[in-house]
Amino acid sequence: MYKIFLNEWEIVIAQPADQYMFQQFEVSENLQTADEVKNWFSKFINETKTNTLITQDNPDEFMTAVFSQAFTQIEAAGGVVRRNNQFLFIFRNKKWDLPKGKIDAGETPEEAAIREVGEECGIQGHHIIKSLPPTWHIYQSTWKGSAGEWILKKTHWFEMEYTGTENGTPETRENITEVRWVENEELEEVMKNTYKNLKSVISIYIDFNN
Structure with a gap:
């Protein structure tokens, strides 16, 4: 599980089984590439602006190979x-x-x-x-x-x-x-x-x- 902060907002990357811990969070699924993360992030900073959970079967791999490559x-x-x-x-x-x-x-x-x-x-x-x-x-x-x-x-x-x-x-x-x-x-x-x-x-x- 990863918690990434942007000002006072939290972006959490976790397995679907952990979703129950973040019931007040917006949920994003099916992000597979760095370009998709960039598009999601643009929407996040311009529209969503709320705590968000990104569900992934393998958070470690997603963080290293996908999410971090968008920045x-x-x-x-x-x-x-x-x-x-x-x-x-x-x-x-x-x-x-x-x-x-x-x-x-x-x-x-x-x-x-x-x-x-x-x-x-x-x-x-x-x-x-x-x-x-x-x-x-x-x-x-x-x-x-x-x-x-x-x-x-x-x-x-x-x-x-x-x-x-x-x-x-x-x-x-x-x-x-x-x-x-x-x-x-x-x-x-x-x-x-x-x-x-x-x-x-x-x-x-x-x-x-x-």
């Missing part, structure tokens, strides 16, 4: 960093976010995640504990040369630990205005102003550690 693909990596009972957040573009960024050529997801956390938050010495499930989201590029293209981004997530004392420094070049260690009791308030796909990351992380 420009980017891979990124980031971290859910914990210091004792605190979580590391950044404030970017008026929302709370987790540190993450594009995987550079020749990097592993693990290497990219460590680098991005260090660059965006200004800390050193953090290390990976274990991997977390990846997330997918779709957005429209605003970069010169690819403006208007629809991007499917897969983000690899890792649980990290930091035992240092630095509170961090925001990387302002990336529009980050604040780095904050959020206490458990503050987490609910922060989650009111973050992205839907990040809520799923944090909830998974909390589940893994309880």
Whole structure:
């Protein structure tokens, strides 16, 4: 099963037997090629604009060989960093976010995640504990040369630990205005102003550690 986020909408790719879990979703069937996905997606963003379930007998094969081929693909990596009972957040573009960024050529997801956390938050010495499930989201590029293209981004997530004392420094070049260690009791308030796909990351992380 795959959950792909576009703003606050969810696109779920799952087997027909799982349809009962998504009774409030629009259902799309019989998508077999990347061109069919492109046509479906055009209708989705211009007309449907609602949570949608795409049923497939083999979601893994469909995601890899069909759905992802309809978009420009980017891979990124980031971290859910914990210091004792605190979580590391950044404030970017008026929302709370987790540190993450594009995987550079020749990097592993693990290497990219460590680098991005260090660059965006200004800390050193953090290390990976274990991997977390990846997330997918779709957005429209605003970069010169690819403006208007629809991007499917897969983000690899890792649980990290930091035992240092630095509170961090925001990387302002990336529009980050604040780095904050959020206490458990503050987490609910922060989650009111973050992205839907990040809520799923944090909830998974909390589940893994309880």
